[in-house]
Amino acid sequence: MGSLNRRPPDRLRRAQNAAAEAGIDVLLVSPGPDLRYLTGYAALPLERLTCLVLPTTGPEPFLFVPRLEKPAAEASPAGGLGIEITSWDETDDPYAMVAGRLPTGALRVGLDNHMWAEKVLAFRSAMPSAEQSLAGVVLRELRMRKTPDEVDALREAASAIDYVHDNMAQWLVAGRTEREVGADVAAAIIDAGHSSVDFVIIASGPNGASPHHELSDRTINVGEPVVVDIGGTTSQGYCSDSTRTYCIGEPSTAFRKYYDVLQSAQRAQTEAVRPGLTAEMLDHIGREIITEAGYGQYFIHRTGHGIGMETHEDPYIVSGNNLELEPGMAFSVEPGIYMPGLHGARIEDIMVCTQDGGEILNRTSRQLRLLGH
Ligand code: ZN
Numbered sequence: 001m002g003s004l005n006r007r008p009p010d011r012l013r014r015a016q017n018a019a020a021e022a023g024i025d026v027l028l029v030s031p032g033p034d035l036r037y038l039t040g041y042a043a044l045p046l047e048r049l050t051c052l053v054l055p056t057t058g059p060e061p062f063l064f065v066p067r068l069e070k071p072a073a074e075a076s077p078a079g080g081l082g083i084e085i086t087s088w089d090e091t092d093d094p095y096a097m098v099a100g101r102l103p104t105g106a107l108r109v110g111l112d113n114h115m116w117a118e119k120v121l122a123f124r125s126a127m128p129s130a131e132q133s134l135a136g137v138v139l140r141e142l143r144m145r146k147t148p149d150e151v152d153a154l155r156e157a158a159s160a161i162d163y164v165h166d167n168m169a170q171w172l173v174a175g176r177t178e179r180e181v182g183a184d185v186a187a188a189i190i191d192a193g194h195s196s197v198d199f200v201i202i203a204s205g206p207n208g209a210s211p212h213h214e215l216s217d218r219t220i221n222v223g224e225p226v227v228v229d230i231g232g233t234t235s236q237g238y239c240s241d242s243t244r245t246y247c248i249g250e251p252s253t254a255f256r257k258y259y260d261v262l263q264s265a266q267r268a269q270t271e272a273v274r275p276g277l278t279a280e281m282l283d284h285i286g287r288e289i290i291t292e293a294g295y296g297q298y299f300i301h302r303t304g305h306g307i308g309m310e311t312h313e314d315p316y317i318v319s320g321n322n323l324e325l326e327p328g329m330a331f332s333v334e335p336g337i338y339m340p341g342l343h344g345a346r347i348e349d350i351m352v353c354t355q356d357g358g359e360i361l362n363r364t365s366r367q368l369r370l371l372g373h
């Protein structure tokens, strides 16, 4: 784990090489997952400019921060990277200062995909002859392929969220509201070892038909299915994300019938993961089973998304994505069936593609979880 906190400078070199190959002269990386991936610095995204300046040739890379943020930047893993950390004062124009340290002329600049529009436009004014493009085109290729250390970090996140699902019976009780249950579950996400809560979906009864349902004051009743999709970020910056579907007491026969279909589809997908399988093929494997059983129109989203320092990142497991899975790619497999006005179900595991198949990082049962009342 220590090796992740001491962010390897070779990530900077790999990013420089990949950017050079893509014809980009400099990457400008603002606070967010790309900055954290490259430097270990989990800077807050604020109005003042904080930016990693990573030229592919010429000037050395540097981390450019507001003066008041310099102590925090130096204390972060970025301080141990061996790159210059330099600051600007309140009355400076930080964009002009960055431009002043770069070669002039028709530079091709790769901007952080999450950079605020006001910063993008300020860089455009400071470097009028530069061509702006997205750094993500380069960085996602690196971030999508996890190192063994990163897979360990995802495994740790998965086991933390598994702990919360394993203890759900304590909180998910008939007569409570989704919001009451959600508050307890959020606290448990932190207790289980995450440093932040990313989302808590407690979707009871008809709310289960909305995949991204927001917590409400609806009271949970006996006999209702409840979709619980939860995730957080660990101190190392890696995310968890797992869905299980519960029922307090016995569900209807109609619900049981499609839950069984969903479970077979999700199992077929997790068993199919291997290098060379395309993302769209993986989506198709589950969709076909659900469609053949007559529920195709109720599976209203893609099968999954990549996961790492962001909950949603490449690769997306979706029709039209012919990317071949490779060892080290991590993603969710989360088919769902949603019956408008009635209820819904989803089963979600995080998986890592390995040399000889796939590893499911979540260990809790995928059976419908019947809770007492
Ligand atoms: Zn989820």
Ligand code: ZN
Pocket (backbone or CB within 6 Å): 241, 305, 332, 334, 348
């Ligand atoms: Zn997910």
